[in-house]
Amino acid sequence: MNYHQYFPLDVVNGPGTRATLFVSGCEHQCRGCYNQSTWDERSGLVFDEAMTSQIIADLNDSRIRRRGLSLSGGDPLLPANVEAVRALVLRVREQCPTKDIWLWTGYRLEDFTPAQASLAALVDVIVDGRFEKALFDPKLRFRGSSNQRILARMPGGFVPWEG
Template identity: 40%
Template sequence: MNYCNIKNFDIANGYGVRVSLFVSGCTNACKGCFQPETWDFEYGNPFTKNTEDEILKIMDEDFIDGLTLLGGDPFEPANQKALIGFLKRVRKERPSKNIWAFTGFTYEELKTDGSYARTEVTDEMLDLINVLIDGRFEEDKKDIRLQFRGSSNQRLIDMNLTRDSGEIILWEDPIKSIL
């Protein structure tokens, strides 16, 4: 797997201060995508153990809330297989940090046997994630007022509550809930 960027102190792609990994490769090719260069699976640099080490070192900072995966698409089948070991490592070595992931695939597509995006590691990958932002970017539903997503069809799914309840539960912004 290749990646095109690592943002060390990102506040735009998830709650709090995050390390964001932008992976390469996406077959969704959404019209109006803000990073079409990331559709190419060969774009950027190889994701190696040194890359993992670099990300984990940045995550040592107390003010870093977690890791965000986006791209490209981390749920492209080839990317899932490359990321699963890293996500396990993050959970083991940085258990207090949360993990967010963006995907153009819907949660339902990821859970449906036989769908393009479902692999032998999809469920395990979903189990390691705290928040999943799902759905393709739809240019006609673009709304710059939305938090952490580009179009109104996209959902912020609280994966912990979704796993516990067995049904999709949307993520609630903790700041909004106290206002």
């Protein structure tokens, strides 16, 4: 897996102060996407053990109270990304158990493959659905268009996030 950007301090992509990783690769190629440079899964930098360790260290830095990790892109649930994102999420769960994990994807929850659903079950909040330029609304929190849903994982499945 490759990634385009990593922000150790982010207050835009989810609630509170967060660490945010933008992975490479997206097959949706939504019209009006603000992050088109991430579409090619071969673009950006190789996501390696050093980057994973940096994310863990940043999440555990007691000088800054980060609430959690945000995974965006590109698309973290692009089939080519699922294995690497899953490994990162499992490590965050193990070494940063108090941090929440948000994930943005153009796929809809109902259409997830078994591998995507297995990864989704490990995160706290999913923002799902393709960006639809005609439904763009700058007043929406944490999403670009009104068709996108913010879903929180609860026992028994995902429900609309009440934030």
